Amino acid sequence: MALIVQKYGGSSVADAECVKRVAQRIVATKKAGNDVVVVVSAMGDTTDDLIDMAEQVSPLPPARELDMLLTAGERISMALLAMAIANLGHEARSFTGSQAGVITDGAHGKAKIIDVTPGRIRAALDEGSICIVAGFQGVSQGTKDITTLGRGGSDTTAVALAAALEADCCEIYTDVDGVFTADPRIVGAARRIPRISYEEMLEMAASGAKILHLRCVEYARRYNIPIHVRSSFSQKEGTWVVDSSDIEGHEMEQAIISGVAHDRSEAKITVVGVPDKVGEAATIFTVLSEAEINIDMIVQNVSAASTGRTDISFTLPASDGQSALAALNKLKERIGFESLRYDDRIGKVSLIGAGMRSHPGVTATFFAAIADAGVNIEMISTSEIRISVVVAQDDIDTAVAAAHRAFDLDAEQVEAVVYGGTGR
Amino acid sequence: MALIVQKYGGSSVADAECVKRVAQRIVATKKAGNDVVVVVSAMGDTTDDLIDMAEQVSPLPPARELDMLLTAGERISMALLAMAIANLGHEARSFTGSQAGVITDGAHGKAKIIDVTPGRIRAALDEGSICIVAGFQGVSQGTKDITTLGRGGSDTTAVALAAALEADCCEIYTDVDGVFTADPRIVGAARRIPRISYEEMLEMAASGAKILHLRCVEYARRYNIPIHVRSSFSQKEGTWVVDSSDIEGHEMEQAIISGVAHDRSEAKITVVGVPDKVGEAATIFTVLSEAEINIDMIVQNVSAASTGRTDISFTLPASDGQSALAALNKLKERIGFESLRYDDRIGKVSLIGAGMRSHPGVTATFFAAIADAGVNIEMISTSEIRISVVVAQDDIDTAVAAAHRAFDLDAEQVEAVVYGGTGR
Known part of the structure; x- marks a missing residue:
């Protein structure tokens, strides 16, 4: 008997019909002989609606109270989901983050998980119950205030619970079939990636792939929890995010490149005419930090x-652009730079793949593909398993498609190469 | 410095504007030099909306999960209220029933308060905070599940907290100016009652006056907490519900009759042709119990x-009518009664007043007034401080008005008599 943690996002439980469909999927997993713990987000637009209400009573609501407010969202979805499961004849019990033992620090709105003590969950599982846990929330150590984990919080809750319960895997349900070699809206030939390592997934997430949040992947990597990213709207296998040793050992012909990610959410600031003295760059980035x-x-x-x-x-994130400019302008005299230039019409295109470590020429092929597509590269940064370039925002789609093609990722071309392994 | 517990119902916090107005009232109480604990209900129709959602996923939702769902309502209103107070420059912290130490039994949907341990509330008060507490909810002893207190629950939370904190008084805010000598929609001349004893208020509540719930008045009486029932839409004094010794000692000319209450929610069952043997009545009422x-x-x-x-x-409550008929019909053979008659077109009119103890002739005057108005009395029951009659539902208004007039309760007539005391 396996213990499976499943996480359903807001779009999977957007209304009563969705809740009932998810309940059926959960019951099917239970009937297949598994213990099931479900982490659920707030329904559809609930969180946005609650934030709207907060703005109506206060322009700057205290973070503690905003957390208290927002956590009402999961309370609603988890209770409804437990009811829908009970209606299918199975025992289900819902638990708040606090009841599930999700202990966090006191940073309201962006709390970090310090510890997970799921004693009540384990007891309920032992009694045969399906457990429904509120995602995104916890309770602060010491002050025992209700906290929220911030962006990607429900995914992180799921992985953290999976780790604490020593679950066999953590299934993250979403509205797409898994992680793709590129955004299918840009590259029609993009393929689902059957297996990817934590490291590559981290680079994908950091490079703008929105499917899993950085924190959740980091957590899974630290505790070696296999994540299965899949659609709540189909029964298809999705993408397994696993330890790299679990890939290279099984797949004979590891793909060089996992995929091409892009990010439209950043902006570029240029500090013009900085005196070339030791420590000026440090001053700039200390202030920003x-x-x-x-x-x-x-x-x-x-x-x-x-x-x-x-x-x-x-x-930097475009949403931080104005505060960064303000912080730098205060420093203008001290550093003695000439001016600031701000550009939010940029985008980042990244090539990710553990295989590039051992394959020379990847960088050259990538730059050549982008140049051949007529796209100008403004900035470059690289890591062991990633190359990113900044281009004009209007050029993103062209650059992504060109790179995808250059590395033979298009579905009809590469089945043989990329699915070379046994898969899973 | 006094400690005041205030309770605001759903209509007082129905939308953002209402929440802001209530926040101003709370801040004014704080600024007047008081410590303030606020108990708040869910906004407007929130509870009904949540019940609708539950019905969409399950025809018979488990009570534990229904409680989990419904408690989201106060979580929203209390967080918004705390935000609105913070926006006025005062520190406010919201607490769930569980955080406020409201310990109940495990009867989901109609839990009873077993204990109140408001350590966190007291600590927050000591730090100068205004405390906002979710009404209607608690946490069960032992299993630590979230419970709701059922009807009148928020009023009971307020009085229970007032008792545990040894508050100076408990203000119950509503949408009318206090307790009236009769329903002003029926009797235009009905007056606000300035002071009433717990016992009379209990009889009023039991007789259909909806302004305070029985449980809340019972709790206040047990712990001798003065309740001030008043409108959240005006600054007027409302009605003080206090110990009878606090009335008779101060008011020289105690009103004989406090008021006339009525109740349209009951039905009448007649068990026809019961064999006149010892124990048959007992059997009937044991089954119903x-x-x-x-x-x-x-x-x-x-x-x-x-x-x-x-x-x-x-x-009995008309809502219990069908289950009572079913229970009795099962018993038909055993008791050997002939038939059951059911009538839900009835109403109850009650005359309440501690003064009637020492004033003979009240009963006669009451019956005569109703008879003179041409209304037929179907049933009669009396207590020390109450006389109730059952009449046809269509006759309720006539009977209430006639009784109100017969006991000189109409405003223009009786100011001198009823306000004879010093009032408060």
Whole structure:
């Protein structure tokens, strides 16, 4: 008998019909002889509706109370889901994050999980119950206030519970069939990736693939929890996110490249005319870090000998753009830079694949494909298993399609190469 | 510095504007130098909407999960209220029933409060916070499941917290100005009652006055918590519900009669032709009690000597009518009664007043007033401080108005008599 943790997102439980369909899937898993723990998000637009209500009473609601408000969303969906399962003749019990033992720090709105003590879940499982747990929420250590985990929180709840319960796997249900080699809306020939390593999935997530959140993959990697990303609207196998040793050992002909990700949510700031002195770059990024702004890519041009000045460009979430500009402008005198340039019409295209470590020429092929498509590269950054380039936002689709084709990822071409292994 | 517990019902926090207005009232109480604990119900129709959702997924939702679902309602209203108060520059913290230490038994949907351990509330008060507590909910002893208190639950939460915190008083805010001598929709001249004893208020509540629930008044009486029933839409004094010793000592000329209450929600069942043997009535009412049906008034006719049979009539909530008929029909053979008659076109009119103890002739005046108005009395029941009669439902308004007039309760007539005391 396996223990399976399933997570259903808001679109999977958007209305009563959806809730009933999900209940059937859960009961089927139970009937197949498994213990089942389900993590559920708030229904459809509930969270947005609650935020609207908060804005109507206060322009800047206290974070503690916003968390108290938002956690009403999962309370509703989890109780309804438990009712729908009971209506199918199976015992189901719902638990808040606090009841499920999800202990967090006190950072309201973006709490981190410190510990999971699922004693009540285990007891309910032992009594034969299906357990429904509210995603996205926990209770703070010490003060015992209700907290929310922030973006991707429900996925993280699911993986954290799977780890604490030593579950056999964690199924993340979504509205697509799994992780694809590129966004199918851009590349019609994009294929589902049957198996991918945690590291590649992390790079995919960091590069704009929205299907799994960074935190959840990091958690799964740390505790070695296999994640199965699949659709709640079909019975198809999805994508398994697993330890790299579980891939390379089984698949004889590992794909060089897993996929092409893209991200439209970033902006680029260029600090023009920075005096080329030791420590200026450090000052700039210390200030941005103090303003809690996450920097992604950084490029520093070679200093022009004639002026002794240089330009520093970096990318960041466009939503942080205005606060970053404000923070830097306060520093203008101290650093003595000339001006700031801001561009939010950019995009990032990333090539991800553990195989590129051992295959020379990947970078050259990638740049050539983009150049041949007539797209100009503005910035470049690389890691062991990823190459990212910044291009004009209008060029993203062209660049993604070109890279996808250049690495033989299009479905009709590469079945033999990429599915070379045994799969699962 | 006083400690005041305030309770706001669903209509007082029906939308964002209402929430903001209530926040101002709370802040004004705090600014006047009081510690404030606020108990709040779910907004407007939230509870009904949640029940609708439950019915969409299951015809008979498990009670535990229904409680989990419904408690989302107060979670939303209390968080919004705390935000609105914070927006006025005051520290406010919201607490679930569980966090506030409202410990109940495990009877989901109609849980009873076993204990209140408001340690977190007291600590927050000591830190200068206004505390907002979810009404209507608690956590079960032992199993630590979320429970709801059933009808009138938020009022009971408020009084129970007031008792546990040794508050100076409990203000129950509603959409009318207090307790009236009769329903102002029936008797235009009805007056607000400035002070009433717990006992009279209990009889009013039991007789159909919907303004305070029985349980809440019982709780207040047991712990001697003064209740101030008042409108959230005005600054007027409302009605104080207090210990009778606090009335008779202060008010020289205690009103004989507090008011006239009525109730349209009951039905009458007549068990026709019951053999006049010892124990038959007991059998009937044991069966009804086992079916958890609350009986109100009972009348047994004198047995007709010729047949050796009698009729037993009783009233009960009309909502329990069908289950009572079913329970009795199962018993038909055993008791050997002839038939059952069911009438839900009845109503109850009650005269309430501690003063009637010491004033003879009240009963006669009451019956005469009703008879003079041309209304037929079907059943009668009395207590120390109440006389109730059952009449045809269409005659209720006439009977209420006639009784109100006969006891000089109409506003223009009686100011001198009823306000004879010092009031408060």
